[in-house]
Amino acid sequence: MPIGVKITANHPQAEVFVSRRHHIRLLDFRLALLVFLVIAAIFLITGYWVVQRTRNFYLAQMAAEAHRLAGSYSQQVVVSAQAEEIVASLLAAKIDVAGDVIVQTDRPYSDALLSQLAEVLGVDEIYAYTPAGVIRHASNGRTIGWTATPDHPVHTFMVSGQASEIGPIRSDTESGVYYQYGYFRTSDGGFIQIGVLADKIQALLSQFELQKMLGELAQSDYIQYIGFADAAFNPPSDSPAGLDWARLMSPDAREAIQAGEDVHATQTVAGTPMYFDLSPVIVGGELHGSLVLGHDMRATNNLIRNVTTAWLAALGIIFLLVMATLIGVRLRNRLLFQEYYFNPLTGLPNRHYLDASLGSAPQADTDGALILINCQNMSLVNTLYGYAFGDQMIRSLANELKQLIREPDQLIHMISDRFVALIRQSDGRDGLVSLCDHIQAAAVRLYPDKKLKLAIAAVECHPGPLEPDKLIRQASLVLRHHAGQNSQACYFYDQAMEETLERQDQIETILRSLSVGQGLEQFSLVYQPIVDLKTMRIAGFEALSRLKTARLGFVPPPEFIAIAEQTQLIVPLGQRVLRLACRFIADLTKAGFGQIRVSVNISALELLRDAFVPDLDAIVRETGIDSASLGVELTESVFSDNIDLINERFMQLKARNIRIAIDDFGTGYSSLSRERDLAVDAIKIDKSFIDRLLDLEPDQAMTGDIVSLAHRMGHLAIAEGVEFENQRAYLQSVGCDLMQGYLFSKPVDAKTALDLLQRQNEG
Numbered sequence: 054m055p056i057g058v059k060i061t062a063n064h065p066q067a068e069v070f071v072s073r074r075h076h077i078r079l080l081d082f083r084l085a086l087l088v089f090l091v092i093a094a095i096f097l098i099t100g101y102w103v104v105q106r107t108r109n110f111y112l113a114q115m116a117a118e119a120h121r122l123a124g125s126y127s128q129q130v131v132v133s134a135q136a137e138e139i140v141a142s143l144l145a146a147k148i149d150v151a152g153d154v155i156v157q158t159d160r161p162y163s164d165a166l167l168s169q170l171a172e173v174l175g176v177d178e179i180y181a182y183t184p185a186g187v188i189r190h191a192s193n194g195r196t197i198g199w200t201a202t203p204d205h206p207v208h209t210f211m212v213s214g215q216a217s218e219i220g221p222i223r224s225d226t227e228s229g230v231y232y233q234y235g236y237f238r239t240s241d242g243g244f245i246q247i248g249v250l251a252d253k254i255q256a257l258l259s260q261f262e263l264q265k266m267l268g269e270l271a272q273s274d275y276i277q278y279i280g281f282a283d284a285a286f287n288p289p290s291d292s293p294a295g296l297d298w299a300r301l302m303s304p305d306a307r308e309a310i311q312a313g314e315d316v317h318a319t320q321t322v323a324g325t326p327m328y329f330d331l332s333p334v335i336v337g338g339e340l341h342g343s344l345v346l347g348h349d350m351r352a353t354n355n356l357i358r359n360v361t362t363a364w365l366a367a368l369g370i371i372f373l374l375v376m377a378t379l380i381g382v383r384l385r386n387r388l389l390f391q392e393y394y395f396n397p398l399t400g401l402p403n404r405h406y407l408d409a410s411l412g413s414a415p416q417a418d419t420d421g422a423l424i425l426i427n428c429q430n431m432s433l434v435n436t437l438y439g440y441a442f443g444d445q446m447i448r449s450l451a452n453e454l455k456q457l458i459r460e461p462d463q464l465i466h467m468i469s470d471r472f473v474a475l476i477r478q479s480d481g482r483d484g485l486v487s488l489c490d491h492i493q494a495a496a497v498r499l500y501p502d503k504k505l506k507l508a509i510a511a512v513e514c515h516p517g518p519l520e521p522d523k524l525i526r527q528a529s530l531v532l533r534h535h536a537g538q539n540s541q542a543c544y545f546y547d548q549a550m551e552e553t554l555e556r557q558d559q560i561e562t563i564l565r566s567l568s569v570g571q572g573l574e575q576f577s578l579v580y581q582p583i584v585d586l587k588t589m590r591i592a593g594f595e596a597l598s599r600l601k602t603a604r605l606g607f608v609p610p611p612e613f614i615a616i617a618e619q620t621q622l623i624v625p626l627g628q629r630v631l632r633l634a635c636r637f638i639a640d641l642t643k644a645g646f647g648q649i650r651v652s653v654n655i656s657a658l659e660l661l662r663d664a665f666v667p668d669l670d671a672i673v674r675e676t677g678i679d680s681a682s683l684g685v686e687l688t689e690s691v692f693s694d695n696i697d698l699i700n701e702r703f704m705q706l707k708a709r710n711i712r713i714a715i716d717d718f719g720t721g722y723s724s725l726s727r728e729r730d731l732a733v734d735a736i737k738i739d740k741s742f743i744d745r746l747l748d749l750e751p752d753q754a755m756t757g758d759i760v761s762l763a764h765r766m767g768h769l770a771i772a773e774g775v776e777f778e779n780q781r782a783y784l785q786s787v788g789c790d791l792m793q794g795y796l797f798s799k800p801v802d803a804k805t806a807l808d809l810l811q812r813q814n815e816g
């Protein structure tokens with residue numbers, strides 16, 4: 054179920070939507086779609102344009118061709134009309150001359166005469182008519198007796214009353230052959246008709262015209278049909294079968310043609326799509342007819358189809374490319390998103406996710422909490438069992454945590470061994486503690502051998518601005534503060550803790566600078582006398598560290614020693630202590646107190662280092678002291694671990710006559726039987742046992758028992774923190790060997806210590 058967190062991170066992929074199942078929807082997908090749609094639209098428009106252009110190109114070519122043909126056809130018609138006119142006038146002149154000669158001849162007409170005259174005058178036919186219009190004589194000797202019918206041109210002339218008339222070239226009504234005729238009245242009231250054969254001229258002219266047309270037609274790729282419609286808009290004689298002429302030559306079309314305009318129309322003729330161009334042919338300002346040009350659209354349509362297909366294919370390829378790019382970008386974004394916002398090991402959201410999901414100014418509406426879960430010893434686990442095992446451990450823990458921390462709470466896998474739970478609504482500490490108990494119990498259930506140790510810190514937060522960084526820092530402080538402690542399921546943050554930790558940081562900074570030889574004046578040793586209880590003379594000194602800074606004033610040794618141990622800075626610090634103590638021994642020896650022993654406190658961390666003894670040897674050599682003047686004190690509390698290694702070191706020290714004392718005896722949990730085997734010289738009875746002497750009856754205080762136990766093990770007994778005379782008296786009575794405490798002297802500086810020794814010798 055989506056948790057509906059809308060992330061607006063300042064991360065490349067501006068806006069993302071995240072759900073528990075890591076389903077990521079990139080909102081820029083809509084933009085991608087828009088881009089594609091725009092591209093597709095551009096493509097479709099261009100495609101449509103290209104198709105239209107192709108189509109129009111072909112049609113325009115055809116129209117131009119039609120126009121050109123119509124023009125040249127008109128020209129042709131004009132030329133042939135002129136030629137016909139010239140021929141007609143030449144023939145007319147010939148007929149006229151022949152007519153004059155025939156009319157004026159004084160010989161009576163006979164077929165033979167007419168035939169003779171025709172030959173002489175170079176005309177083809179001569180007929181002599183009676184006044185009633187009946188042929189009397191004919192040059193060809195035939196058609197005698199033919200009578201002109203009333204609507205015949207011969208009859209028209211006969212009744213016209215004119216002296217002569219020369220008609221146009223026309224086909225003969227009887228034979229159909231083209232002739233030009235002339236009519237002349239004779240003195241007897243009759244008339245003669247002279248005919249000149251015009252058939253050859255006519256044939257020549259029309260043949261010339263047709264050939265030219267066909268020649269033109271043959272040259273054009275754009276025209277598949279050509280025909281000529283006369284001025285009366287009759288269909289061309291060879292018009293294609295199935296042509297709807299009435300529709301093609303509609304009244305509108307006729308009107309346009311009459312106005313001298315081209316007309317275009319499409320029509321499917323016998324299943325073939327045709328494009329027609331009707332072009333008027335104008336001769337001498339008069340409509341002569343119209344040229345009908347037909348273009349078979351199949352080729353053009355094919356071409357358009359091919360272009361369209363190619364265009365769509367290109368669009369398809371571009372679509373695929375765009376989609377592939379988008380998908381690629383989207384996958385990459387998703388990967389980047391996954392890498393950036395989720396931990397690869399557990400698939401849980403990481404801290405970037407937390408930052409992003411909370412937005413720029415997060416607010417808490419209710420009491421909530423941040424729980425920091427730290428797997429304490431992961432580096433050790435990884436070292437001992439391998440990283441695969443460590444990873445598995447983290448994964449198993451993550452699975453358990455997923456069960457325990459549910460919506461609306463948020464589980465974050467911060468870094469390798471740290472998880473954060475953001476509890477949105479908490480019902481107080483009890484609820485949080487119970488949750489942490491469950492988490493701890495899960496860890497134990499997963500690894501009953503306690504391989505998985507969890508340290509849990511909780512920071513409570515209240516309604517108001519939410520600062521996750523601060524909460525995490527505070528939780529980390531809690532873990533630091535309680536480092537190594539494991540008694541509680543979880544530790545809570547409080548203000549005082551922060552102040553403590555701040556002071557710890559400052560101390561750490563000082564210790565660090567000391568370790569590199571800076572600010573050395575802040576650090577010194579003081580020496581507290583250790584007195585022989587029998588003689589009450591100073592037998593030795595314990596060297597104690599002092600740290601005094603301008604900012605923090607006097608810092609108690611337990612405080613800075615603990616920090617030095619946590620930060621490993623105890624090593625350089627311990628070296629410094631040893632060097633200063635050895636120099637003091639050198640000074641004492643020089644002053645004639647070579648038998649006075651000076652003990653230093655060492656921490657187990659120092660002692661366990663391989664370099665401890667070699668380093669000590671080097672300092673002993675460097676200061677030129679006798680190592681028998683040196684003692685070390687090691688607190689009992691560290692003995693439980695590493696007892697063998699500690700004893701090995703003790704043996705090495707013993708070989709150098711260095712006195713070894715167990716410090717704070719009685720406070721640790723060490724078993725006395727084991728300590729018996731340790732190469733130890735002395736036991737320092739803890740101050741708490743000396744203090745008890747004041748409150749309890751001596752036999753209840755155990756102090757005497759410890760002294761006799763020490764003696765039984767062959768160790769010296771040293772009493773610490775002796776402040777009162779009755780304590781001293783008691784210790785003396787039970788045979789304690791040495792004592793140390795304010796009763797005799799507080800720790801003093803080196804010079805005072807030397808003074809004490811000198812005064813003792815004088816006294």
Ligand code: C2E
Nearest residue numbers: 597598610611614630654655656774775776793794795796
């Ligand atoms: P500790 O080794 O048990 O040292 C004895 C502590 O008791 C010293 O405190 C000393 O000043 C104090 N003391 C001595 N006599 C009396 C007395 O009569 N009454 C009271 N109330 N206190 C007395 P200090 O110097 O504060 O040291 C505290 C602890 O710090 C030491 O306990 C020791 O464990 C540690 N420490 C001090 N210097 C060093 C050091 O150089 N290295 C290491 N590793 N630890 C050190």
Ligand code: CA
Nearest residue numbers: 595654686716
């Ligand atoms: Ca000590």
Ligand code: CA
Nearest residue numbers: 716717737773
């Ligand atoms: Ca002590």
